Amino acid sequence: MGEGFIQAIAIARKDLYSELRTRYSLNATGMFVAVVVTVVAFSIGPERLNPAITAGLLWICLFFASVTGLSRSFVVEQERGTILLLRLTAPSTPVYFGKLLVNMVLALVANGLIVILFLIFIPDAYGGDSGTLLVITFLLSMGLGAALTIVSAIIARASARSLLSTVLSFPIILPLIILGVDLLRRGADGKGLEVMIEELLLISAYIIVAIAMSYILFDMLWKE
Amino acid sequence: MDFFVENSIYVTLVIAGMILLGLLVYLNRIEARLRKLEGEKDQ
């Protein structure tokens, strides 16, 4: 366990370093977020939207930004040809948890960015309590990271990868989307965390089940 | 026109029966062809 943990951290560190060096994912996601928020801001114009619609728009941004950014984690390795080396040197468990860690961090950064830009550029985007928004964004980022890591590993095995990433991610994170929209809408209405306990628990359960299933299935995917 | 309105259920029955007949003919055709292919392989 101890050694596996160190290996997982090492893989996560390697990924973060190479990300910081090339800034490929961050740049792409950052630009994507900027474009989407601009489009949304221009299409709204001077209108004041009701919170339900803004919650939906926010979710569309979160979904596509996560899918474009996170589903690349294994695809990048595949395209660079480094996946064989990784497969030779590391067993499946540390690889999975290392990638999971990186994806969760990336999801947090990207989603945090989106939420901040949304709050700045779209008037009255969110009327509720900022602590509630923080908790929701955090949980949703964890969920997206957990679900998209295994999807990325699956996509790395197929062709037409950029097309597949949206198609394959969609069904897996759909429960998350429905629960997330509901939470964001209620949060925007000014409801506190105490009335959202059921949904928050469901999302937590979703994260745990997704990680457990991915852990078991990733082992089969990793072995040739 | 009145005939079709008054007997709409029987009209539906005839249409459904025709669809079913087509489906069964189609399935039996595939079945027969598969049997032929499976027979070839065994020899």
Place this chain on the structure above:
Amino acid sequence: MKYLVVGGALVGGILLGFRPGGLSYPKPRWWRWLAMLSLALLVFLSFWIPTGGTFGGAEMVIIGRGHEAASPVLVEVIEANEGRITGQDENEQKATIDISSLPEATRSELTPGTSVILQLSKSENGGYAALRVIRMNPSITLPLLPALEERARNLYFHVPSAWLAQLAWFIAFAYAILFLRKGRLEDDIKASSTAAVGALFCVLATVTGSIWAKFNWGSFWNWDPRQVSIFIVLAIYGAWFALRSAISSSEQRARVSSIYLVLLALPVTFFIFVYPRITAGLHPGAEGSPTVGPVIDPNEIWLNPTKQALFALGFFAFSLLFFWMVNLSVRSRMIDRKRVASSEHRKEAMPHKAPEIEAIGG
């Protein structure tokens, strides 16, 4: 009793699907005849058996539709006079019916003691008027459900196809796990064939459901929770087939798509079993609905014995159809695979031919 009939049909259908021949060997002749006969019987009975309502039910239908509307009522003739009869329905409620618009020959047949299904409308003076005779002395009738009326007949096609779409999911899931454990390519063929036929039944359930929705709820698509969930299950099938078509090596395809299928258990379980029940909607079984659905509800009024039998027949016949189609699909793909394998074998035997370039990324 109800659970026994419907449950027996469900279990019987599954058993007959797997028992003689399984999914990959030819079904015996009697099996195919059973499938064809039960399907024919289902289609015939579900349209032939007339609907025979009561005065109470007819009242609700007529009032709901306006004066020109009519409704079928099963009447036992007690007294026959010139131009009018007195009859009673199943609940022994009596009413006088004006039959003057019926032809003379039919009128003379309506003697005391006969039972008849009459198309009734409300006349000016508040009594009933018979528009026409639907069936004389019916041996078997279906009850009239005021909200559904004749449209209720779709039940015997819509519900079984929806059930098989779900069952297909579970079978495919089981074979995907089996493949991951044992690694036999045959299991992958079974999983994908089941899923393909399941997707077809899913489309059938969607189409029959949306036609039904048009005439019962007013529009083809209302985003009722169950419509949402079947839409998503269709999207899930689509995603799975998209993944399969994106991997060229059959070993890789089998392994990766099995893994994805197992992963899909999470959203599918959520959308089939959880979502339609936690959200309010139009289907029975939704949150706030008086019944958990006609099949599971222990209350007999949702399903009388005739409907139970028809319902069971529907499940049974559709199961056999489903398994027959899966069987055909599996067998044809097994033959395909063997042909490919033998042609590859032949290529290896001829070394002067250039070896094929292996797929990149496989």
